[in-house]
Amino acid sequence: MSISTHEKDGVVILEPEGKIMGGPEATELRNRLYELISTDNKKVVIDLSHVEWMNSTGLGILISGMTSLRNNEGELKLANISEKVANLFEITKLDNVFEAYDSADDAVGSFA
Amino acid sequence: MDYQLLIGVIYLIFSALLFFTGTVIFRENPYRRLNRVTSLLLIFAGLAPLFAALGVFLGRTAGTVEGQVPFYENLFFLWELFFPQLVLFSLVFPTEHPILSTNTRVKYLIFIPHVFHILLVTLFADTGKIVEFLQVESDVAFFGWVTDRFAFFVGFIAALLDFLVRLHLQTFSAINIIYIIIALVLFYRGLRYISNKRLKTQTLIVIWGIQSAMGLYMIAYLLPNLSGLHLSPNVQIGMAVAALAIGNGSVIYAIIRYQFLDVRLIVRQSVVYTITSAIIVGAYLLIISQFTKILRDILGQETPILPAAFIILALIFFQPIMNQVDNFLKKFFIKGKVDIRYVADEISREISSILDPEKLKTSIMRILREEMLIEKVRLCIKANDEAAYVLLPQPNDPSPEMRFSAEDELTESLLRRNRPALIDEFRGSDRKSKTIESLEKMGYQMIVPLINRGKLDGFIALSNKISGYNYNYEDITTLNILSNQLVVAMSNAYLYQESLEKQRLEEELSLARQIQRDLLPKTVPVGDDFELAAYSEPSRYVGGDFYDFLQTRQNNTGIIIADVSGKGMPAALMVSQIQAMLRSEVRNTDSIIRILNNVNFLMSTTTSSEKFVTLFYAEFDPVNKIMQYSNAGHNYPIVVNQKGEHRFLIEGGLLMGAFKEATYKQDSLKLNPGDLVFFYTDGVNEAFNHEGEQFGEERLLELIKDLRSLSAKEIADRVVKEVMDFSSSDMPQDDMTVVVLKLKAPV
Numbered sequence: 001m002s003i004s005t006h007e008k009d010g011v012v013i014l015e016p017e018g019k020i021m022g023g024p025e026a027t028e029l030r031n032r033l034y035e036l037i038s039t040d041n042k043k044v045v046i047d048l049s050h051v052e053w054m055n056s057t058g059l060g061i062l063i064s065g066m067t068s069l070r071n072n073e074g075e076l077k078l079a080n081i082s083e084k085v086a087n088l089f090e091i092t093k094l095d096n097v098f099e100a101y102d103s104a105d106d107a108v109g110s111f112a
Numbered sequence: 113m114d115y116q117l118l119i120g121v122i123y124l125i126f127s128a129l130l131f132f133t134g135t136v137i138f139r140e141n142p143y144r145r146l147n148r149v150t151s152l153l154l155i156f157a158g159l160a161p162l163f164a165a166l167g168v169f170l171g172r173t174a175g176t177v178e179g180q181v182p183f184y185e186n187l188f189f190l191w192e193l194f195f196p197q198l199v200l201f202s203l204v205f206p207t208e209h210p211i212l213s214t215n216t217r218v219k220y221l222i223f224i225p226h227v228f229h230i231l232l233v234t235l236f237a238d239t240g241k242i243v244e245f246l247q248v249e250s251d252v253a254f255f256g257w258v259t260d261r262f263a264f265f266v267g268f269i270a271a272l273l274d275f276l277v278r279l280h281l282q283t284f285s286a287i288n289i290i291y292i293i294i295a296l297v298l299f300y301r302g303l304r305y306i307s308n309k310r311l312k313t314q315t316l317i318v319i320w321g322i323q324s325a326m327g328l329y330m331i332a333y334l335l336p337n338l339s340g341l342h343l344s345p346n347v348q349i350g351m352a353v354a355a356l357a358i359g360n361g362s363v364i365y366a367i368i369r370y371q372f373l374d375v376r377l378i379v380r381q382s383v384v385y386t387i388t389s390a391i392i393v394g395a396y397l398l399i400i401s402q403f404t405k406i407l408r409d410i411l412g413q414e415t416p417i418l419p420a421a422f423i424i425l426a427l428i429f430f431q432p433i434m435n436q437v438d439n440f441l442k443k444f445f446i447k448g449k450v451d452i453r454y455v456a457d458e459i460s461r462e463i464s465s466i467l468d469p470e471k472l473k474t475s476i477m478r479i480l481r482e483e484m485l486i487e488k489v490r491l492c493i494k495a496n497d498e499a500a501y502v503l504l505p506q507p508n509d510p511s512p513e514m515r516f517s518a519e520d521e522l523t524e525s526l527l528r529r530n531r532p533a534l535i536d537e538f539r540g541s542d543r544k545s546k547t548i549e550s551l552e553k554m555g556y557q558m559i560v561p562l563i564n565r566g567k568l569d570g571f572i573a574l575s576n577k578i579s580g581y582n583y584n585y586e587d588i589t590t591l592n593i594l595s596n597q598l599v600v601a602m603s604n605a606y607l608y609q610e611s612l613e614k615q616r617l618e619e620e621l622s623l624a625r626q627i628q629r630d631l632l633p634k635t636v637p638v639g640d641d642f643e644l645a646a647y648s649e650p651s652r653y654v655g656g657d658f659y660d661f662l663q664t665r666q667n668n669t670g671i672i673i674a675d676v677s678g679k680g681m682p683a684a685l686m687v688s689q690i691q692a693m694l695r696s697e698v699r700n701t702d703s704i705i706r707i708l709n710n711v712n713f714l715m716s717t718t719t720s721s722e723k724f725v726t727l728f729y730a731e732f733d734p735v736n737k738i739m740q741y742s743n744a745g746h747n748y749p750i751v752v753n754q755k756g757e758h759r760f761l762i763e764g765g766l767l768m769g770a771f772k773e774a775t776y777k778q779d780s781l782k783l784n785p786g787d788l789v790f791f792y793t794d795g796v797n798e799a800f801n802h803e804g805e806q807f808g809e810e811r812l813l814e815l816i817k818d819l820r821s822l823s824a825k826e827i828a829d830r831v832v833k834e835v836m837d838f839s840s841s842d843m844p845q846d847d848m849t850v851v852v853l854k855l856k857a858p859v
Contacts, residue, residue, distance in 0.1 A: 022678070030722075055798075056677035060722035063770045067721045092726055092745035092767045 003032055011043040011108045012036055013079075017050040020058030029058075033065035033076075042074030045107040049080035059092065066098065075099075079107040119346075120168035123161040123353060130158030130356075132386050133364055149204050150367050152197055157360045159191035164349045189233050192284075194356070195291040196222040198322070201363070202298035206306050206315045209298065222291075229284055232277060285333035292326045314366035321362020328355035388437055459483070459594055463601040467608045476598055477506060480574065484587065488555065488575035494518065494568070501547075501570055516547040523568050526561035532591040533559055534583060558583055560595045564603060572598075621653035621681075628654045628684055631691055633661045637669050639734040641785070641856050644671075645824035647832050648849040655847030656683025656725075657793045658691060662698045664731050670698050673851050674727040675746065675793040682723075683847075690715065690725055690769075704729060704742050708765070708776040712744070716772030724769040728761070728791060732783075737855065739789070740780040744768045747794055754786035754857060756817045761789075786857035788827065790816050795848030796831065799839045807838050824854035 004015045014033075020026055036044055046062070054062075066076040078100040081089065089095040101107040134154030137147050167188070199222050203209040211218055299319045306312055332351035336343050343351075459479050466472045473491050480489045492503045495515065501523075503514040516522070522545040525538065535557050538548050551559070551573055558574040572595065577583070628650070636644045646659050656676035664670045672694060676683045693714055697707045708729060715725070728749055730741035743749075745767030748760035763779035783789070792812070799807040815834055819827045828850050839845055 056675070056724070056726075059767075060677050060724060060770075063724065064720065064722040067770070091747055093765060094745070094767065097766060097771065 003028060005032070008104075008108050009112070011045055011111050012041045013045045013047055013104050013108065015047040015050065015104075018052070020051060020054035020061065022055065022057035026057050026061055030061045030065070033061070034068070037065075037068050037072055037074070040072075042069065042072060043111045044069060044074065044076050045079055045101075045104055046076065047079045047104045047107075048082065048085060049104075051085060052082060054085060054088070059088070059094065062098070063094070075111070077101065077107045077110060079104040116168050119350070120165045123165035123168065126353065126357060127158045127161035127165060128386055128389075130154045130161070130360060132389075134158065137364075137367060145208070146204050146367075149197070149201050150363065153194065153201050153363065154360055156191055156194035156197050157356045160188070160194070160349075160356055161353050163188040163191065164353060167349075189230050192229065192288060193223065193226050195288045196226050198295045198359075199291050199298070202295035202302070205318070205367075206299075206302045206311050209302075225287055229280065229287075232280060285329070289326065289330060289334060292322060292329070296322060296326075318362050318366045321365075322359050325355035325359030328352075328358070392433065392437065460597045463597060464604075466601065467605050469602060469605040469609060472598075472601060472605050473504065476572075476594075480572070480594075484577070484590070486574050486577050488573075490556070490573045491570065492516070492573060493570035501568075503573070514550070516550075520547045521545040522547040522559075526559065526571060527563065527566070527568055530561065530563060532561070532588050532595065535559065558591070560591045562595055562599050562602070564599045569599060569602065624681065624684060625650070625653045628658075628687065631688060632658065637661050637663075639669075641737070642732070642734055643824040643854050643856070644669075645828040645852045645854075646850065647828050648847075649832075649844050650679075650684075650847045651795070651844050652680045654681060654684035655679060656687055657795065657847035657849040658687050659791070659849055659851050660691060660694065662695060664698060665702055666731075666733070668731045668733045671730045671732060671791065671851060671853065672727065673746065673749075673791040673793065673849060674725050675847070675849070676725045677723055679847065686719065686723060686725065689718075690727075694729075704731060704740055704778045705776050708742050708744055708768070712766075712768040712774050712776070713772050715769035716774075719769055721770045724767045726767045728764075730761075730789075732853065737783045737785075738780055739783055740778055742776050742778040744776060747792055747797065749789055749791040750813060750816055751781070751783075751787060751789050752816055752820050753784060754820065756820060758813060758817065783855050785855050786820075787855045788816070788820055788824070789853040790827070790831075791849075791851040791853075792831075793847065793849040795844050795846035796835055796850060799835045799845055799848070801838050802840065807835055821857075824852040827854065828852045 002017050004017075006013050006015075014029070014036075016025075016029055018025060020029060033044070044065075046065075051058075062076070062078075069076045076098070078098050080103060081100050086095070086100075089098065089100070099107075099110065101110060131154070134151040137154065138151035200219055203212055203218075296319060299315060299322070303312060303315050303319075306315070328351050332343065332348045332355070336348075459476070462479065463472060463476060466475055473493075477489045477491060480486055488506070490503055490506050492501045494500075495502045498518060500515040500518055503516065505513045522538075525545065526533070535548060535552050538545065548559075554573075555575050556573040557576050560572040560574065562569045562571055572591075574583075574591075577587075632648060633646070636646060638644070644661065646661075648657055648659055649655075650657065656678055658672075658674055658676075660670070660672040662670035662672070674687075674690065676686045676690065678686075690711065693711050694707070697710050701707045701710065708727075711727075725744075726746040727744040728741065728746040729744070730739050730749075732739045741749075741761055741763070743761055743764030745765070748762050750758055750760060752758045761779070761781070763777055765776035766774040768774070797807055797809050797812050801807075812831070815831060816827070819830050822830065831850055832848070835848065836842065836844070
């Protein structure tokens with residue numbers, strides 16, 4: 001899985017691609033998030049427009065990324081959640097926990 | 113006379129021991145020059161006590177030339193070949209003198225004086241006989257004339273010869289002593305070239321033994337000639353034999369310690385050979401004598417032909433019988449230890465049968481030390497982290513375990529060479545290697561790389577050989593073959609170990625699976641108006657799904673279905689933890705909300721936020737047909753009534769275990785006869801087929817609606833079957849759990 005990273009208005013945007021189903025690609029996303037936390041990047045948006053599917057491992061990574069950021073007075077927001085993934089968020093009631101936006105720009109804007 | 117007999121027997125035993133030790137050393141490795149030279153040395157030495165014993169037994173004192181000289185007495189001088197042989201031995205032991213390879217004739221040349229000496233004493237020892245012979249011939253007229261003319265001349269020659277022989281006999285012992293001195297000088301020279309402590313000690317033992325022997329020999333033979341001191345021939349011979357015993361004893365000891373290591377084997381072999389030979393010879397003599405007696409009784413007279421015939425017969429049969437006995441003994445007492453060419457063969461046989469890597473390591477070290485006679489051998493194996501090579505500790509080497517960086521130049525250098533290399537070969541850039549430096553300091557001379565599929569698994573470090581010889585081409589070839597075999601054997605051993613480990617792990621997993629299965633309810637609660645059915649199958653041995661049926665404090669039926677994040681063993685461990693928490697909470701708490709809040713809090717504080725569980729908890733009141741429930745982020749259970757209308761059970765809260773501040777809500781619902789509630793985990797709706805298409809909630813909903821008139825068990829079975837058929841597999845792709853609650857339809 002490739003994860004492209006760019007920054008906008010002091011917000012780091014991660015754009016993973018593919019499925020987040022555990023294995024090396026999940027580890028990569030986890031490491032990237034921890035790296036950001038350790039380098040004091042507190043505003044993070046994960047753009048899920050290229051993520052077709054994720055399982056419980058993927059959810060776990062997002063949850064732990066978010067809690068870690070919150071514990072460091074940061075925030076993790078999501079953007080462009082596909083319908084299938086949105087359904088997953090809905091079932092698990094995580095949609096109440098994560099702030100999700102229709103676009104990465106909206107997510108970045110919400111930090112202002 | 114008894115005293116004489118005793119001496120004779122002692123001589124005979126001593127001679128037999130020398131012969132047999134000589135034979136054993138020869139047989140040990142006939143390809144080695146040292147073995148050949150040593151065995152011949154011992155056999156020459158053995159001739160002296162043999163002939164001395166013959167002399168004693170035949171009532172004569174050996175070693176004298178007065179009067180009539182029997183044949184064995186002339187042969188007695190054969191033992192003096194021992195002296196040139198000793199010089200030859202000193203050229204071979206402790207190290208081979210270069211002269212042997214530059215001038216191959218040397219080994220024959222040194223025998224010339226003794227061959228001449230023996231010919232002289234054998235042919236001309238009895239000069240009187242020669243004169244007599246010539247005079248007998250003179251009876252013929254013509255020769256008579258000639259010999260008469262030359263009678264004086266013949267007499268003169270005879271006298272001269274006689275004088276020469278006497279002079280020669282008097283002085284030849286001096287030549288023997290010169291030979292001994294040459295041998296000693298060569299031993300001392302060899303001593304300077306060897307660094308091996310053990311070998312040095314052994315050479316010194318030989319030197320001391322030979323010096324003492326020389327002392328005795330000089331007293332016995334040189335002193336009387338020089339000073340006129342008279343020693344009886346018996347004393348002389350006794351001293352010579354004692355000298356031989358000391359000299360050869362030291363040689364035997366040193367050789368055995370130096371080369372064969374297994375002293376017990378040598379001793380056992382010598383003793384076994386000596387005893388069996390004695391028994392066979394004794395038995396033969398007994399049979400012959402008895403047979404002769406019988407024949408004499410039959411024939412009534414002595415026939416000189418018969419004993420002779422028996423001796424011939426004995427000679428014919430002796431050798432084959434001895435060979436048989438020899439083979440038999442070899443099988444029982446003697447290992448097939450032969451020359452270096454077979455070492456590799458033997459090693460491959462031995463190591464290919466060892467499947468324990470640790471045993472393999474010690475075994476290869478032992479073989480190298482014992483078969484190739486290398487002082488110190490150590491194995492260096494790549495550490496588990498692959499960052500270093502670890503020099504494994506060795507019982508005979510006190511230096512501790514050492515680590516060499518895998519980044520060291522040596523790694524690359526050994527890979528490039530791909531063959532055993534002497535430390536001296538590492539020149540130039542290789543020399544920078546710290547590993548080489550420390551290995552050299554520790555006294556290692558040779559590095560044998562262990563290369564497996566282009567990677568350096570490790571290497572064997574070898575010190576000098578015990579003999580002090582340098583490693584030759586043959587050794588390097590052997591080491592090369594051996595290292596390749598070792599690499600194969602090691603990887604086999606590791607594979608075998610891995611398969612054992614895998615097997616053990618599989619057994620553990622089977623056990624875990626059994627434990628997990630046992631944690632699921634063994635029976636399903638049944639009521640007058642309702643029935644329950646459940647199915648749960650992990651995708652691996654164990655899984656993260658579970659269901660449970662509990663009796664609540666209000667005597668309602670508690671129904672739990674849950675799915676822990678992740679799969680396999682980590683998920684299974686969490687399952688049992690959550691299961692225990694829930695059972696305890698349900699027993700002690702009245703409210704669904706409090707149960708879920710408590711479990712969530714406990715879980716959140718004990719597990720990482722990445723691990724969570726989605727869980728649905730319901731309490732069904734079978735009397736009032738009311739179900740209270742709370743859904744903690746789990747797939748919505750589906751309620752379908754008899755008409756085929758459906759609703760989802762959504763109310764609850766977040767998935768559990770990730771947020772400790774999460775709180776839960778509950779809802780309730782009145783069920784009617786014929787209603788069914790379908791609980792499931794995502795293994796059902798997320799099952800996919802070959803096209804990657806998911807089974808999906810809609811298909812599931814339609815299926816359940818179609819099946820609504822069936823019993824709980826039938827519904828569960830049918831759904832599972834449909835899902836399996838859809839994904840065309842016998843095993844679920846993900847952990848899959850289904851629970852069905854069905855209220856009996858009115859009759």
